[in-house]
Amino acid sequence: MQTPCLEQIKKGLNSPLNICLLKTVTSTMDYIKSNGDIFAVIANSQTNGRGTKNRNFISSEGGIYLSAVIKPNISTDKLPLVTPYFATVIGNALKEFNIPYSYKWVNDVFVSNKKLAGILTETSISNGKVDKIIVGIGLNVNQKTFPNDLTNIATSLALEGFLVDINRLIALLLNGIANFNSAFSTLDFLSEYKANSLVINKKVSVTFGNNVTLGTVIDIGGLGELLIKTDTGVVTAHGGDLTLL
Numbered sequence: 001m002q003t004p005c006l007e008q009i010k011k012g013l014n015s016p017l018n019i020c021l022l023k024t025v026t027s028t029m030d031y032i033k034s035n036g037d038i039f040a041v042i043a044n045s046q047t048n049g050r051g052t053k054n055r056n057f058i059s060s061e062g063g064i065y066l067s068a069v070i071k072p073n074i075s076t077d078k079l080p081l082v083t084p085y086f087a088t089v090i091g092n093a094l095k096e097f098n099i100p101y102s103y104k105w106v107n108d109v110f111v112s113n114k115k116l117a118g119i120l121t122e123t124s125i126s127n128g129k130v131d132k133i134i135v136g137i138g139l140n141v142n143q144k145t146f147p148n149d150l151t152n153i154a155t156s157l158a159l160e161g162f163l164v165d166i167n168r169l170i171a172l173l174l175n176g177i178a179n180f181n182s183a184f185s186t187l188d189f190l191s192e193y194k195a196n197s198l199v200i201n202k203k204v205s206v207t208f209g210n211n212v213t214l215g216t217v218i219d220i221g222g223l224g225e226l227l228i229k230t231d232t233g234v235v236t237a238h239g240g241d242l243t244l245l
Contacts, residue, residue: 001061001062001142002142002165002166002167003044003061003166004021004042004044004064004166004167004170005021005167006019006020006021008167008168009021009042009167009170009171009174010171011167011171012167012168012170012171012172012175013171013174013175013178014175014178014179015178017039017040017174017178018037018038018039018040019038019039019040019041019042019174020035020038020040020041020042021041021042021043022041022042022043022044023043023044023045024043024044024045024046024047025041025043025045025046025047025065026046026047027046028041028042028043028046028065028066028067028136029067029120029122029134029136031043031067032067032068032069032134033134036069038069039068039069039174039178040066040067040068040069040174040177041066041067041068042064042065042066042170043065043066044061044065045060045061045063045065046065046138060143062140062141062142062143062144062156062158063138063139063140063141063142063143063156064137064138064139064141064166064169064170064173065136065137065138066136066137066170066173066174067134067135067136067137068134068135068174068177068178069132069133069134070132070133070135070177070178070180070181071131071132072130072132072133072180072181072184073181073185074130074181074184074185075129075130076125076128076129076130077223078184078223079123079130080223080224080225080238080239081184081187081190081223081224082121082123082133082135082184083106083107083119083121083224084103084106084189084190084193084224085180085183085184085189086119086121086135086137086176086177087103087106087107087108087109087119087193088103088176088189088192088193089173089176089177090109090117090119090137090139090173090176091103091109091192091193091196092172092176092192093169093172093173093176094109094111096168096172097162097164097169099111099157099160099162099164100112101116101196102196102197102198103193103196103197103198104198104199104242104244105197105198105199105217105220105224105226105242106224106239106242107119107120107121109139110198111155111157111160112155112160113198114152114153114154114155115153115154115155116139116140116154116155116156116157117137117138117139117140118137118138119135119136119137120135120136120137121133121134121135121136122134122136133180135177137173139169139173140154140155140156140157141156141157141158141164141166141169142156142157142158142166143156143158143159144156144158144159187222190220190222190224193220193224194219194220197217197220198244199217199226199242199244200217200218200219200220201216201217201218202216202217202244202245203215203216203244203245204216204217204226204228204242204243204244204245205242205243205245206226206228206237206240206241206242206243207240207241207243208237208239208240208241209240211240213228213230213235213237213240214230214245215228215229215230215231215235216228216229217229218234221236223238224238225237225238226242
């Protein structure tokens with residue numbers, strides 16, 4: 001099984017980036033918060049990886065686990081689009097290997113209707129401006145097995161029959177992250193996100209707190225919100241847990 005190699009990763013970068021590679025870490029998100037002088041950290045495995053809402057993220061050897069820090073040039077009203085942007089970074093990287101993919105709103109990337117990758121974003125706001133964004137990406141590459149409770153909902157590139165150069169894949173992800181400010185400003189990525197959406201024209205359930213919305217997704221709006229056609233009209237969902245029905 002190919003494992004990440006720092007030298008090979010750096011060969012694929014579009015510009016020099018301060019990155020480090022670790023064999024294992026509790027969490028790449030926690031590590032980068034304690035090491036503010038680096039752009040990104042990549043780990044072969046995590047002992048305490050986490051996803052959205054502090055959920056456990058299985059991080060066994062064979063996947064890509066990375067976190068990066070960017071200094072964004074965006075207004076706070078555009079923050080809901082940050083996660084979709086990073087989803088398209090993953091999608092564009094997979095496209096380089098001719099791997100079909102789709103985006104499950106709002107922070108997952110799917111292959112063959114199973115979860116391949118997840119995204120976690122944390123932001124820092126000072127004086128009404130976005131000061132910092134930390135993005136964490138977990139992407140299943142070479143894993144051959146998953147815990148029993150995940151076998152029907154998670155997959156890896158290896159399980160789908162795709163053999164990729166993991167170092168090239170990591171470099172593509174880092175290039176996309178590093179290009180955030182120029183690529184985000186055009187909002188062109190939103191067209192990519194919508195074109196490869198797993199949820200548009202699908203029946204869904206969206207749970208936000210105690211509120212549950214049932215209906216069919218008819219579009220994704222300009223700020224990443226879902227437009228859901230329900231029995232009583234069109235409802236807008238800005239966040240929550242989505243389940244395909």
